Amino acid sequence: MNSTRAKPCPLLHLDNVTIRFGGLTAVSSVSASLGDNELTGLIGPNGAGKTTVFNMITGVYAPTEGAIHFQNKSVTGLKPFAITERGIARTFQNIRLFSSLSVFDNVRVAFHLHVTQNTAHSLTRGPKFRAEERDITDQTRALLDIFQLTRVQDEPAKSLPYGDQRRLEIVRALATRPKLLLLDEPAAGMNPAEKVELMKLIRFIREKFQLSILLVEHDMKVVMGICERIHVLEYGRKIAEGTPAEIRQHPAVVAAYLGKEITH
Amino acid sequence: MLPRSQIVLLISLITAGIISASSSRIDDYILDVILGIGINIILAVSLNLINGFTGQFSLGHAGFMAVGAYAAGTLTTGPGKVWFDASGASPALLFPFVLFAGGLTAAVVGLAVGAPSLRLKGDYLAIVTLGFGEIIKVILQNIEWLGGSRGMVGIPSYTSFFWCFGAAAVTIYAAWALVNSTLGRGFLAVADDEIAAEAMGLNTTRYKIIAFVTGAFFAGIAGGLYAHLKGYISPAGFDFNKSIEIVVMVILGGMGRHVGVVIAVVLLTVLSEKLRDFGDKRMIVYSALLILLMLTRPQGLFTWKPARKAITG
Known part of the structure; x- marks a missing residue:
């Protein structure tokens, strides 16, 4: 590993993570870092590979290429229970109590x-x-x-x-x-009032338990409302990263969600 | 100060001892049935740990019982008899060690059977244990020094009321104690939702193996008791029907229930005595009972609160 000691080491680091299912490359060399006590969002249109990234972090899938480091230790290819032992907890898109x-x-x-x-x-x-x-x-x-x-x-x-x-x-x-909490579409199926409650809850948890949260979410209002950093995926590639304000303006993101402007 | 559960266990053991001391006054046939109930309690309660609390589906409990019966029988009757006699200790004193050895052997076999198959999710365990039950039978039929298909005869009758119900009390205590601990909540979590359990950091394979091996251990003890009660064991006595009988007791009592299972054992053991004249046809009664139960009370006969886990397969 090329350790650039000067930078503070991130809590979670994805290093060129790729996964292929047969001939299909679902996620293609995605890199991302999450810091301590950070609230991060992972967004993207349907089928962008958000949940696949999520599943690789939580050990459901092992990446075909690339590495995942948590607290400076590799967690690549560990089983889900071992990942939770290391301090990454998750919730499920379709609640699994x-x-x-x-x-x-x-x-x-x-x-x-x-x-x-x-x-x-x-x-x-x-x-x-x-x-x-x-x-x-x-x-x-x-x-x-x-x-x-x-x-x-x-x-x-x-x-x-x-x-x-x-x-x-x-x-x-x-x-x-956990040191890192992963929430898989927590706002799914909620009405606007419940969503507001959820946003309050997520902020509260971050403050109270001093942990990092990674949010995979469809609902833009929720993501833009609470996340400090947002990573955007499209077709399995990362197309943008930045603050909510930056992401809103980002041409690639706008194109991904609304389509490209036709230039004559 | 002992926890209440251990005081209850102690009282049960003393009671078993007292009854045992005067058991000669009980009619031989009745005593035989009662001891049969004790053995079935051990079998059903230990299977309940696997099938009920941990939500796996084992169909090979009679196989582990056979392993325990033959291991214990080997020590008191088979090749181990030389050592057994040479020790000079009274058989009554050595008997618990013989039972323990039977349980241990069954547990080791349980580990060998369970470790590969419990890694998989789904119904593989049912198929593997079903096969195991048949394989163990065939193996025993072909080992000449264990009597082959003729079986092992002349096993001394060391199984007294005390050992039988003492072991049953210990089994119930152990099952209760395991379930009512952090470990046991892991069992329940695995039974409820394996994927969620894994996400909570539970090494589900490990939990399943602990439940399975513990279950096999007690089935082995039951086997040892059975061998020294009947005085005769043969591979055919530990067939698929016996495994099913234990499964029915667990389901009838309500999977994941202790008291219900004990009541079901008493009922079914007595019922099966009453139906003895019909021979193998009593299996028809068992099947009919099971179908009726699934239709009317899927949570078990003796379950009043909603079942911990609905029986879906």
């Missing part, structure tokens, strides 16, 4: 990364084990409290209204204590 578990247990499950107990401890149930379980329970309660889900903590997750399910999914991801 543990639908039959209670709201409480949905969040409590995610604390498993921070326990020292093993199978033998579960069986012997010594004082240390019990203290740890109590600790997890307390932390779950605290987290649910912050997001006003305490009221429904004993309900099965599937019985929650849509907006609450989205929120719960984010809370569950936060319980893994």
